Amino acid sequence: MFSSSDSSFMSLAIQEAEKAVTNNEVPVGAIIVQQNKIIGKGRNRVIENQNVSSHAEIEAIID
DSSP: OOOHHHHHHHHHHHHHHHHHHHTTSOOOEEEEEETTEEEEEEEOOHHHHTOTTOOHHHHHHHO
8 A cells, every 4th residue: 555655756756757758768767765765866867878777766776
C-alpha cells in the first residue's frame, strides 16, 4: 500500500521525467528516498550528456 508521502515522491519522479521529455530524452525520472527524505533525484540525460549510462537512476545516485 502506498502512503501519501509515497505519492508525493512519485509525483516528483514524474516531474523529473517531464524535464527529460522537454530535452528530447526518454521520459524517466528517479527519486531516492531514505527515512522520508530525498537524498537523490535524476532524469534520463543520455542525449544531453552524450553518455549511454546517464539513466535516471544513475543520475539520482550521483546527485
